[in-house]
Amino acid sequence: MSDTSLARLYKLHRIDFSLYKIRMQAAALDSGKEESEKLKAYMKEVDPIRSAAKKATNKVKELGDKVTTLNEKKEQFDKQLFDGTITNAREIENIQKELGMLSELIKATETELAEKKKALPESVNKAKETEKVISEIQKSIVSKRRNAVAESERLKASFEEFKQKRPGAASDVPAALLNQYEIIRKRRGDTAMAVVNEQDCCGACGLHVPEQSLVMVRGDRPTSCQGCRRILFIPVPTP
Numbered sequence: 641m642s643d644t645s646l647a648r649l650y651k652l653h654r655i656d657f658s659l660y661k662i663r664m665q666a667a668a669l670d671s672g673k674e675e676s677e678k679l680k681a682y683m684k685e686v687d688p689i690r691s692a693a694k695k696a697t698n699k700v701k702e703l704g705d706k707v708t709t710l711n712e713k714k715e716q717f718d719k720q721l722f723d724g725t726i727t728n729a730r731e732i733e734n735i736q737k738e739l740g741m742l743s744e745l746i747k748a749t750e751t752e753l754a755e756k757k758k759a760l761p762e763s764v765n766k767a768k769e770t771e772k773v774i775s776e777i778q779k780s781i782v783s784k785r786r787n788a789v790a791e792s793e794r795l796k797a798s799f800e801e802f803k804q805k806r807p808g809a810a811s812d813v814p815a816a817l818l819n820q821y822e823i824i825r826k827r828r829g830d831t832a833m834a835v836v837n838e839q840d841c842c843g844a845c846g847l848h849v850p851e852q853s854l855v856m857v858r859g860d861r862p863t864s865c866q867g868c869r870r871i872l873f874i875p876v877p878t879p
């Protein structure tokens with residue numbers, strides 16, 4: 641016995657339902673958008689910590705360089721003072737004065753450097769902690785994006801498969817019924833057919849299906865659910 645009209649429409653509906661589900665899944669793919677937002681917010685939040693560490697690191701380097709330069713200068717004066725090139729008492733006095741000032745400056749710079757160096761690890765470690773968090777979020781974004789791309793490819797292939805089956809299934813359905821079905825499908829934007837469940841309710845919206853509608857469905861006459869307008873169907877249990 642060949643299928644009833646409604647059974648043939650139901651076959652088409654199964655295909656359309658699959659296509660609809662795939663479209664929904666594709667739209668809901670998680671490409672790490674939430675994580676991207678989280679990362680942006682976190683970067684903003686910890687920017688002062690990271691900037692402070694950078695600044696502190698630069699300061700230590702700057703002071704270190706300054707000490708080196710001052711010591712080089714001091715060495716130069718020491719050399720001039722003791723290599724016998726300068727014999728003029730006034731000049732010697734001037735150099736000694738310069739040396740005294742340099743020594744003080746070196747001492748002051750070294751003291752400042754020591755203080756900054758002492759405080760540096762805490763600042764740097766705090767920044768390192770934030771780097772760790774940032775890296776974790778970035779990894780999660782990359783992984784989600786990769787998964788989303790793979791899943792999207794899979795869905796696309798599956799969609800094509802169902803799409804190819806559709807024309808054949810549609811051509812099996814009587815034109816008037818197909819037309820009715822397509823109008824409901826377009827109006828609803830999702831599916832246009834529903835199975836009546838064991839409680840005699842619409843499997844899609846849950847509304848009870850009256851006896852006379854059940855009789856019509858069993859008689860292969862298209863009947864819409866009073867709640868959702870979907871065309872009702874009662875599958876014949878396979879023996």
Ligand SMILES: [Zn+2]
Binds near residue numbers: 843865866
């Ligand atoms: Zn319904």
